[in-house]
Amino acid sequence: MVSKRYPLGIQTFSEIVKGNYFYADKTAIVYQLAHYAKFHFLSRPRRFGKSLFVSTLQAYFEGKKELFKGLAIEQMEKEWTAYPVIHLDLSCGKYYSLENTKIILNNILKVEEQKYGIEVPESEREGFGARFRDILLAATAQTGKQVVVLIDEYDAPMHDSVSDEDLQKTIRNIMRDFFSPLKQQEGNIRFVFITGISKFSQLSIFSELNNLKILTLKDEYSSCCGITKSELTQYFREGIEEMAEHNGLTYEETLEQLKQHYDGYHFSINSEDIFNPYSIINALDDKEFNSYWFTSGTPTFLIELMQQKNLDMMDLNDIWARAKRFDVPTETITDPVPVLFQSGYLTIKGYDKLLGMYYLSFPNQEVRQGFSESLCQYYTPSEVGELDAIVYAYKKNVLINDDMGAFMPHLKAFYDKFPYTIINNNARHYQAVMFTIFTMLGEDVKVEHTTSDRRIDLVLKTDKSIFIFELKYKKSADIAMAQISDKDYAKAFADDGRKVVKVGVNFSEDQRSIEDWVIK
Secondary structure, three states, X not given: OOOOXXXXXXXXXXXXXXXXXXXXXXXXXXXXXXXXXXXXXXXXXXXXXXXXXXXXXXXXXXXOXXXXXXXXXXXXXXXXXXXXXXXXXXXXXXXXXXHHHHHXXXXXXXXXXXXXXXXXXXXXXXXXXXXXXXXXXXXXXXXOOOEEEEEEOOOHHHHHOOOOHHHHHHHHHHHHHHHOHHHHOHHHEEEEEEEEOOOOOOOHHHOOOOOOEEOOOOHHHOOOOOEEHHHHHHHOHHXXXXXXXXXOOOHHHHHHHHHHHHOOEOOOOOOOOEEOHHHHHHHHHHOOOOOOOHHHOOOHHHHHHHHHOOOOHHHHOOEEEOHHHHOOOOOOOOOHHHHHHHOOOOEEEEEEOOOOEEEEEOOOHHXXXXXXXXXXXXXXXXXXXXXXXXXXXXXXXXXXXXOHHHHHHHHHHHHHOOOXXXXXXXXXXXXXXXXXXXXXXXXXXXXXXXXXOOEEEXXXXXXOEEEEEEEEEXXXXXXXXXXXXXXXXXXXXOOOOOEEEEEEEEEEOOOOEEEEEEEO
């Protein structure tokens, strides 16, 4: 049995250490960061370990040497100076109204004021910037030390008010005043670390901090949040071994499955592969390869934005972009790509130095499959059970019985359910939907599969067979089949060993669905 526990829902460094929980040692990065710049900003997706990293910084700057026994920083730090730390966690409430915003900010500041014995008259409690300044001054005066300021989820107020442009503008002005003392009191500040998910107008609420160092795409800090493969095998080995035994797999097979499901994040050009920590911890605890991070929050507004911009899964399957496209402010959202990247649905998969362009794609199977399921739910919004029905039909007919012909009526029934308003009546739309469905099913599927001299519309691979799809619009399934045969698409898979099945499909303009199909 595993001797340690998994820190499920625990984001406090001291609790993890004292409770003997699994912990991937990030303290060498803490030391490096503490001796880097003065003002820092780091963007990472939700549930990716930002709060734990902030908590680790807090324990370090408070000089709690006893918590770091046996960790990397113990051999690096010699002085262990204790600084006054002001930790502002802006994720502690919901900013859906101006009144609620003021209540939350008042409560956050009240905690720090009580720490330093500051009394604030009722009439002055909305001067948030002045109150924050007084806290900084009191902390310095009472301790004789410079102050460390840690701001967790700075963008929570803007995210919560994103649907109300006027409210968000008002809140942004409030937050700009709230944080203005960071520049004014620079001489009294030792270190500032700000985290969030997104960038809002080059962090305009910190507009006076012209020396704010952005760490988001820097190689040196790419692994400060999340778990690298080396950390996984070093700190979680016994958990992987127990998971392997539970599932009848070898250690190496289990590691490969974990990699396929939860690995694949890159936050800089030379970043190591990063595993999603939330998913890894839950998977090891459950000993199952389930979906965890994605199902903890559905990006509904992103799905709707993709529909408005006529983007689909095929558009997200192969993106080359300059950094200025995906690392930009997100409050006026006209392009889903920046939000998809900053929120963790897309990640860096490659970089062409000559072109100065990044290759973006889904990080892993969990995100790829989960996002496609969200799209499928959009296609059939009033028929949630339809997704379960098509999953069942696919597994029974294709995976178990290796019979694509028996599955095709179910696929047609799925298309038949689509609301008229969301169908783009063209060949690409139907191809994209089919790609999305097979991706949702967790299969090895490629669109526009490239061979030596041609492109195949869609290739689906299972353990038993390779299905070659040619899709036609306003023609016939026979014409589609003739093209597969005439161009000898099957030749590309002659050395594979699996059975090759040819599938010709035609979509009808009038029916807005599959009209007929031929399988050979």
